[in-house]
């Protein structure tokens with residue numbers, strides 16, 4: 001049995017391992033709909049809690065910050 005687990009996410013607090021997968025993340029925006037595709041996400045094999053890679057969070061944050069900067073003008 002081969003499980004695709006990733007060292008990226010470490011271990012869940014429940015003790016389970018995270019499985020690597022990729023999802024599409026919609027960003028709620030007032031100007032236009034934005035979807036970040038192929039975002040790396042880990043989902044716990046035991047409790048199904050979700051984590052994201054740090055680089056992914058930075059990417060998402062960058063996109064939303066860009067948006068808020070535009071709105072602030």
Ligand SMILES: [Zn+2]
Pocket residue numbers: 012013014015016044045046047048049
């Ligand atoms: Zn868990």
